[in-house]
Amino acid sequence: MKDNFVNEEENLTAHFLRKEGFTVIARNTRRFGAEIDLLCTKEGGDTYFIFEVKRRPRSKSAMYPRISKRQLLRLKTAALKIQQEAEKFLTVRIYLALVDRHNATVEIIEVV
Numbered sequence: 001m002k003d004n005f006v007n008e009e010e011n012l013t014a015h016f017l018r019k020e021g022f023t024v025i026a027r028n029t030r031r032f033g034a035e036i037d038l039l040c041t042k043e044g045g046d047t048y049f050i051f052e053v054k055r056r057p058r059s060k061s062a063m064y065p066r067i068s069k070r071q072l073l074r075l076k077t078a079a080l081k082i083q084q085e086a087e088k089f090l091t092v093r094i095y096l097a098l099v100d101r102h103n104a105t106v107e108i109i110e111v112v
Contacts, residue, residue, distance in 0.1 A: 009099040010037055013053050016097075016106040022049065032081040034074035038097070039082075047091040048082055050075055056098040056107070067096060067111060075111075 014024050022040040025048070029036050038051040052075065054065035067075070072094075079092035098107040 008101055009055055010053050012099055012101060012104060013051060013097045013106050014038060017051070032078035032085075034071075034078040036075070036078060046089065047093060048079075050079060050092065050094045051097045051108075052095070052111070053097045053099060056100040056105075065096075065098070072111065 010027060014027065017024065017038065017040055022042055024038055024040050026036065026039040029039060036050050037053040038049075040049040040051065041047065042049070052067055052071070054067075056065075075094050079094065082092050083090050094111045096109045096111050098109065099105070100107075
């Protein structure tokens with residue numbers, strides 16, 4: 001059941017990002033040494049965007065979900081591998097996508 005929620009949240013995020021002008025290159029990829037929920041680019045393609053998708057807590061007093069230090073290190077390592085694989089200068093940015101599937105909203109927070 002949890003996987004269905006994750007897919008629903010990733011689908012909602014991918015839809016939101018496409019409306020904002022992003023192109024989704026990969027979903028749930030492990031190619032760069034970390035699980036990347038969504039790997040995107042925008043027009044021009046000189047910047048790649050890694051999105052870690054998390055469910056927004058329902059309670060107003062609950063803390064935001066976070067990316068652990070270990071997971072962030074894996075994502076940074078993946079970003080370096082993406083840069084090394086590219087044959088041109090490339091910027092890679094990491095974001096947290098907080099999804100409220102009940103209200104169908106996505107909040108994007110830059111991590112690095």
